[in-house]
Amino acid sequence: MAEFSRRNTLKLMTATLAAGASFSLLPRKVFASGQITVLNWQGYGTDEAWSLKQFTEKTGISVVHDYYSSESEMLTKMRTNPGAYDLVVLNAARCAQAVAEDLLQPIDFSKVPNAATVDEALRSNPNFSKDGVGFAVPWVWGMTALAIREGKPKPESYKALADATYKGRVAMDDDAIINVGIGALMTGQDMNDPQDLAAVTEALKSIKPNVKLLWSTEDQWNKSFAADEFDLSIFWSGGSVRSKRNSKLPVEFVVPKEGAVGWVDGLGIPATAPNPEGALAFANWMIDPAFYVEWATKVGAPASSNSAALDSLPADDLSRQVHNPDYLKTMSIMSALPDDRREAFNNVWQEVKAFYAE
């Protein structure tokens, strides 16, 4: 081994330390005065380039994004990175969880003028508020139900998923809560609190011969549907509009007689947000009719919570047709689940997936 003199060793160590220190001294993020960080799914409304340009021109606030690929990842990111995010897109069910954990701060609705025309039922949804204080601006709502290839007979019930005519032609959403919900609707139970989980498990297992794949992202759904790998699928209403309008896929969204699995996404401000004022301004822009009409007609969007925005859509708009208000009557909205029930739902889906894989 080479001989190392004290001076050389010290020099080497000093150089290493200096290199390390100069890295850690560099600021991790450069905070512009008017900047907000939004945490959302990728490609889900908030990060449309044209909209951000208009918003920055109007307010001088620039918007940067961080993304999550599952709702629990979003909660994990909020828990582990305090002070990193100003606005978070979160589902009603997760919102209640985040509020219970003190992750969100109350919304000052006086700074969100567009919220005046937001459906009161959505705004006072128990998942979005606690003790009469709102913790999220309802943003958009939509449904999860069935999507069928155009030209195939429209399914009337979720039981079609297990129908032998679709052998090897069904795609399932790889999401425990959605699938247990569908299983509960198939067996005539309350989606949010099914008493007979064994029946739900059996109903989901009965789909096995038909299941071709489990999809987890919209992109994956589009690629597989375009490659003609399945005809019938659990899918999102907004996703079906985007697939049809942008990718020209022959897909039709169907709400069966059991009703859709409904969801509402809200815009919440983390308790540790560095720029809550900017976040409120952006939340107001997100439910602005000007933004919504462009988003819904050019890209395809779920239904806006702002009735004024929804009414400004042209009558023949695909999104407006898919999000028929009649469906709201049969729709069950996903609500917050206690930990033990969530764990039970996850175990059911894990067991069903293991059964599919056999």
Add this chain to the structure above:
Amino acid sequence: MQNDQLALAQTRGSVDPRVKRPLPAWVSTTALLLPTYGWLTIAIFLPLLTMLAFSFMSATPMGKTPVEFTLKQYRAFIDQPYLLRIGFNSLMMGFWTTLFCAILGFLAAVALVRATVGKTRETLLVLILLPFWTNGLVRVFSWTMVLRENGFLDNILHMVAPDAGSISILYTRYAVVLGLVHGYLPYMILTCYIALVTIDDAIIEAAASLGARWWTILYKILIPMAAPGLISGAVLIFIPVIGSFMEPRILGGRVGVTMGTVIEDQFTQAFNWPLGASLSFTLLAVVLAIFATFSGVLRGRTAG
């Protein structure tokens, strides 16, 4: 030895008072190892220890849920017996992937060692390492293009035989193993190559001149002498493969459920870190048990 050096240093010192005294060996050794071990401690040992601690908790220790000490996470295989089948499938997936990698990798390594003409060897090495330069996810997605119905493979088949059905194997276990073999093959080629390249050509020539056929040379000389490479390659491949989740998820479709995907779901979907951690450590224990069982056999092979 030590005394001699000290004496030497002292005599030198008396000649030139400005000469640098050499440091004791342990100081420079420690100083040189410190960054590596410091990094390993921070980046691997501490997170692993945290995960071990998580695996004994009743809930993920974030948020407001009260956390208690419990062993129930380690009862998962008893409480949820379907996990046993998933675990067995994962081990089989690891076995087949390792086996195919061993066969293909060994043959490729032999070809590499034999390729002595000009720059053939360098070219072949670059070709083998080339897939490593692209992102793993990209490689797996490109397999879906090839394997799916009406994919490249089907199109080529239909050019030759237009009436033939689809030969798509996407969303089957074969596709998963295929993708994994593709991803991990370079490890086996490189470890086998390193082992094979040390074999003296003279031994093979001697065997051939004594009348050994090629299969005798293969089984009596090449494989035993390359065994250390085969074994380290197998270990390098088997361990990550049984925990893999990306390839099964994308290529496996409905059948792509492995211990890797179950553990990933616990961390990303179910937010049940304790269960994910306990499953990981159970898997680790099983892998260690497998290697412990076979270590005697393996050692025998390496020595022989």
